Each structure stands twice: as structure tokens, then as C-alpha cells.
Amino acid sequence: MRRPGGSGVPLPLLVPAAIGTLFLVLPLLGLVVRAPWSDLGARLAEPGVGQALRLSLLSATLATTASLVLGVPIAWVLARTRTRGRSVLRALVTVPLVLPPVVGGVALFLVLGRQGIVGRWLFETTGVTIPFTTLAVVIAETFVAMPFLVISVEGALRAADARFEDAAATLGADRWTTFRRVTLPLVAPGIAAGAVLCWARALGEFGATITFAGNFPGTTQTMPLAVYLALQSDPEAAIVLSLVLLVVSLATLLLLRDRWLTRSGAAA
Amino acid sequence: MSRRVRLALSVAAVLALTACGGTSAGDAASSASSAAASSAASSSGEDLTGTLTVFAAASLTDVFTDLGDRLEADHPGLDVQFNFAGSSQLATQLTQGAPADVFASANEAQMEVVTDAGLQAADPTVFTENVLEIAVPKGNPAHVTGLADFADPDLTLAVCAPDVPCGAAAQEVFQAAGIDAQPDTQEEDVKAALTKVQLGEVDAALVYATDVQAASGDVEGIEFPEAEQAVNQYPICTLEAAPNPDAAQAFVDLVDSDEGQQALEDAGFRAPTS
Incomplete structure (x- = not known):
């Protein structure tokens, strides 16, 4: 007897899925085809490449960490409380998603810049300025990438079975203990997925970074900035840099994914 | 605001x-x-x-x-x-x-x-023709006077990246003047460098005279003789x-x-x- 669904992919899904995949992958192939393979080694050995890559990985990872620390609690508030301002809060948190990143960078200046609301006070009391530092890169990336984490985690929290939390509460656990011991393990895969999305977005961040952190090799020049500037003078170098960024990010994501898949497989 | x-x-x-x-x-x-x-x-x-x-x-x-x-x-x-x-x-x-x-x-x-x-x-x-000019925030808070100030590591300074024309011109004038420039950021284009001056986030930037003119309400321009080395x-x-x-x-x-x-x-x- 045939099962109703069968095992194949229905045609109305298969065709758009195939077209969609091509649409996403072909530009990537374009980069691969146009890459200057003959002198790839020499171009990769240029000191600026490793420097920009290290800075990118470091700042994206720090931005993801900051997003986890600040974003998971936001997601919990959005998913588990019934405060009246919740929908307003959700809209506000997602503003960086719709804001052109360059405008986000200018907005960061207006708050954290030397002449900014908070930055001016910081500068006058301690002499510290944030723009044009690696910290500024992390802040810009966090600003742009954190909403991705918040939205994913909120979705995971809503999908999680709240009865486990209720059970914990009836057994006498307070909300903080429940969050740590029940909720977090329950939505860990959702948090991981959100963190990946957040990391990927931070790694590719360009507009807010170049605006707020500027561009200086070794301090604030991440890979996307290096790619953009290389494009002005040496398009082949830009292609090489793009490929490096793509390979490293894909490798990282695949590695992590394998790890989670095996872990969640073991748990099930 | x-x-x-x-x-x-x-x-x-x-x-x-x-x-x-x-x-x-x-x-x-x-x-x-x-x-x-x-x-x-x-x-x-x-x-x-x-x-x-x-x-x-x-x-x-x-x-x-x-x-x-x-x-x-x-x-x-x-x-x-x-x-x-x-x-x-x-x-x-x-x-x-x-x-x-x-x-x-x-x-x-x-x-x-x-x-x-x-x-x-x-x-x-x-x-x-267009020549480089030093753009400073209105009032010139850091008292920048000439190209030599670009060697001061205590100032926050913007130039264009060497990959774009205004950055190449900046390198030429620095070289001609024998100045070891200490910029804090190499901007992707001249307008981005100007924006940082307008926001008051840098003490000075090297831009074109036309950019200073276009933003004359927000920034002040300082001409410098070395600009003749890189006339566009x-x-x-x-x-x-x-x-x-x-x-x-x-x-x-x-x-x-x-x-x-x-x-x-x-x-x-x-x-x-x-």
C-alpha cells in the first residue's frame, strides 16, 4: 500500500526549490569561475588577508557573545511575559533589521560617538572614545546582528512546550531557576540556530561597521570592508577575499551544524 | 540634533x-x-x-x-x-x-x-581642477593648522583609503611633504570622510575643496601648499x-x-x- 505522501518531493515544491537553489548558488559559482586561480596562493599570502580575516572572526564571535548575553533575555521577555508594551518592544528590537546599516552606523555615532549623547560624557570623564576602535566594530556588528538572534530565540521559546516550565514551577522552582534548568536546555537548539544566524550576519556586516568604526587595517578593517575597498582598485583581489570569507564561514557553519545534529540526535 | x-x-x-x-x-x-x-x-x-x-x-x-x-x-x-x-x-x-x-x-x-x-x-x-583641502569641524576645536598635523597621533584623523582617488592623492601630498600620516580611519570615499567631520567625530579629514564648499555650513576648510602636488x-x-x-x-x-x-x-x- 502506498503512503499518501510518498517519499519523493512533490513537483510543485521541487521546481521552485530547484530554481531557488540555483538563484542562491549561481552568484557563488560566478565568484569561483572568475577567481584568479593561477596566482591565488600569492594573493592569499598577502599579510592584509590574514589580518582582516582574524579581525572578522574575532569581532563576529564577540558580537555573537554579546548578542547571546543581551538577546536571549529580550527573547524571554517577549515570549513569556504579558506586559502591555511587548509588541512595541518587539518592533523596537527589530528596527536594526529595516534600518539601512549605514544609517545604523550614523545612529551609533549620535549615541556613542565623541559628540554623542553617551559618548560625549564618556569622553569628558574618562578620555575614552569608541569610534575607530575594534570595540566599535563589535558594537556595530552587535547592533545589526542581535535582532536575528532575538527573533529566532523568541520563536523557539514560543514553540517550546510551556508545560515543562509549569511543572518546574509547581515543584517549587522560581522563574530564574526554571529558566536556567528547564527553559534554556529546552530551547538550546533554537538558541544555537539564532547564534549561527547572528554570527553569519555579523561576519558579513559592512555598512554600520565602516560608518561607525571606520576602516583601518588591523584595527577595524574586517573582510567585508577589505573586499569593498579592493573592489575599487583590484577586482580580482576582491574576488579572492570574498572566496576566503565564504569558505571560512561555510566551513564554520557546517562544522557546527554537524556537532548539533549529532548532539540532538543523541538526545532524542 | x-x-x-x-x-x-x-x-x-x-x-x-x-x-x-x-x-x-x-x-x-x-x-x-x-x-x-x-x-x-x-x-x-x-x-x-x-x-x-x-x-x-x-x-x-x-x-x-x-x-x-x-x-x-x-x-x-x-x-x-x-x-x-x-x-x-x-x-x-x-x-x-x-x-x-x-x-x-x-x-x-x-x-x-x-x-x-x-x-x-x-x-x-x-x-x-580640484585640489585637496583639510576639512575641520566648525570652530576647528583641535586647532589644526596644516598638513603637518596629520602626523599627530593624538588627533583623530580621517583620510580616504589608498584604493580610491582621494586616498591616492592624499598619499601623494603626504609623500611630497615628507609627512608620516597617522590616520585613524581610511574612508571608503571622500563623502564618508566629510561626514565624519560634519559629525564632529574626527578632528580633521583630507577631502577636496569642492567637498568643503558643499558642506560649508558644517565644516571649515584649510588650504595647504602641498595640495599642488596632487591636483585633479x-x-x-x-x-x-x-x-x-x-x-x-x-x-x-x-x-x-x-x-x-x-x-x-x-x-x-x-x-x-x-
Whole structure:
């Protein structure tokens, strides 16, 4: 007897899925085809490449960490409380998603810049300025990438079975203990997925970074900035840099994914 | 505060404009056919009509738009279309066959790309010059006085990245002056460097005199003698394949006229020295 669904992919899904995949992958192939393979080694050995890559990985990872620390609690508030301002809060948190990143960078200046609301006070009391530092890169990336984490985690929290939390509460656990011991393990895969999305977005961040952190090799020049500037003078170098960024990010994501898949497989 | 909001909006507007840059070539293509009809009309001694397509460096946007309006006012049948973009982008578009009547480049290197391809109708002539200037926030809070201040590590300084023209020019003047510059950021283009000055986030930036002029309410300019080492000369020429050659010549004549030169000077450009 045939099962109703069968095992194949229905045609109305298969065709758009195939077209969609091509649409996403072909530009990537374009980069691969146009890459200057003959002198790839020499171009990769240029000191600026490793420097920009290290800075990118470091700042994206720090931005993801900051997003986890600040974003998971936001997601919990959005998913588990019934405060009246919740929908307003959700809209506000997602503003960086719709804001052109360059405008986000200018907005960061207006708050954290030397002449900014908070930055001016910081500068006058301690002499510290944030723009044009690696910290500024992390802040810009966090600003742009954190909403991705918040939205994913909120979705995971809503999908999680709240009865486990209720059970914990009836057994006498307070909300903080429940969050740590029940909720977090329950939505860990959702948090991981959100963190990946957040990391990927931070790694590719360009507009807010170049605006707020500027561009200086070794301090604030991440890979996307290096790619953009290389494009002005040496398009082949830009292609090489793009490929490096793509390979490293894909490798990282695949590695992590394998790890989670095996872990969640073991748990099930 | 409201000035900053306006600044943020203008930044967004600039982005939108750059994003639109690519579409102009298509407009130019669609206008080519209508322009072909007009050149026949004008050669028989009639007034200039049809469409005139001018490819011009982005830094000429304000002046050329203004001059285009004046030409249209003098010739009601004429429609002047501009494609403003980076000179290298324009040169690429032209060598790829984009139809245009006039090309005005922000440097001679990109004009050479076009003349090497044999696309010019007449030899290009330099019609204006632009030099670097130090831009400082209004009131010059850090008391910057000259190019030598760019070696001060305590100041927050912006220059353009060496990959873009204003950054290459900056390197030339620093080298000529023997200054070991200590910038905090190498901006992706001259407008980004200027924005940092307008926001008061850097003590000084190296930009073009025309940029200082355009932002004269927010920034102050400091001229410096070493700027003569990296003068940007702007060549212009009519193109061999011009669909509307008479209007093309009229536009170049207008740019070279006293009226055109005055408009350029008002925008911070200066008359060619050679």
C-alpha cells in the first residue's frame, strides 16, 4: 500500500526549490569561475588577508557573545511575559533589521560617538572614545546582528512546550531557576540556530561597521570592508577575499551544524 | 540634533543615489534612438532638440545639473540627461558601448581609458581642477593648522583609503611633504570622510575643496601648499558615437564659457592652470 505522501518531493515544491537553489548558488559559482586561480596562493599570502580575516572572526564571535548575553533575555521577555508594551518592544528590537546599516552606523555615532549623547560624557570623564576602535566594530556588528538572534530565540521559546516550565514551577522552582534548568536546555537548539544566524550576519556586516568604526587595517578593517575597498582598485583581489570569507564561514557553519545534529540526535 | 537627523537622511539619500547609478545606462540607451532623430533636425540649422546624454564624474553632480537646466532653458526642445557616477565606472560603461554624447572625467587616467578605445570625437580638454583641502569641524576645536598635523597621533584623523582617488592623492601630498600620516580611519570615499567631520567625530579629514564648499555650513576648510602636488584635472570631450553631436558641443561650450567656469568656481573648483 502506498503512503499518501510518498517519499519523493512533490513537483510543485521541487521546481521552485530547484530554481531557488540555483538563484542562491549561481552568484557563488560566478565568484569561483572568475577567481584568479593561477596566482591565488600569492594573493592569499598577502599579510592584509590574514589580518582582516582574524579581525572578522574575532569581532563576529564577540558580537555573537554579546548578542547571546543581551538577546536571549529580550527573547524571554517577549515570549513569556504579558506586559502591555511587548509588541512595541518587539518592533523596537527589530528596527536594526529595516534600518539601512549605514544609517545604523550614523545612529551609533549620535549615541556613542565623541559628540554623542553617551559618548560625549564618556569622553569628558574618562578620555575614552569608541569610534575607530575594534570595540566599535563589535558594537556595530552587535547592533545589526542581535535582532536575528532575538527573533529566532523568541520563536523557539514560543514553540517550546510551556508545560515543562509549569511543572518546574509547581515543584517549587522560581522563574530564574526554571529558566536556567528547564527553559534554556529546552530551547538550546533554537538558541544555537539564532547564534549561527547572528554570527553569519555579523561576519558579513559592512555598512554600520565602516560608518561607525571606520576602516583601518588591523584595527577595524574586517573582510567585508577589505573586499569593498579592493573592489575599487583590484577586482580580482576582491574576488579572492570574498572566496576566503565564504569558505571560512561555510566551513564554520557546517562544522557546527554537524556537532548539533549529532548532539540532538543523541538526545532524542 | 535636528541637523544630525538631516545628516543621517542625507547619508541615506546619497546611498539611494549610488544604488540608482546603474540604471542610468539603461535610460541612456532608451534615449539614444530619440536623439538620433534630433541630430538630423539640428544639422539642418534648427534649434537644439532631442536628448543630450552627459556622462559625468559624481563630483560634478551639482554644477552640471545646474548647467544642464540652463541649457534646457535656452533650448526648450532639448532634454539633458545625466549619468553621474565614479569616473572609472563611467569609463567602463562607455567602453562597453553605453551611448553618450559627452564624457567629463574627474581625472585624466579614466579619460585615457576612453580615448585609448578611440571613443572621443575631439581631443579632451581640461576644463577645471580640484585640489585637496583639510576639512575641520566648525570652530576647528583641535586647532589644526596644516598638513603637518596629520602626523599627530593624538588627533583623530580621517583620510580616504589608498584604493580610491582621494586616498591616492592624499598619499601623494603626504609623500611630497615628507609627512608620516597617522590616520585613524581610511574612508571608503571622500563623502564618508566629510561626514565624519560634519559629525564632529574626527578632528580633521583630507577631502577636496569642492567637498568643503558643499558642506560649508558644517565644516571649515584649510588650504595647504602641498595640495599642488596632487591636483585633479578634469577633462571633458564629445564622443564619436554621440547621437546628438550639436547639443554635445553646445554643452562643452557652456562648460568652457565664463558662465560655466563661474558655476564651477562657486562650487569650489578652480580654473585650469595650464
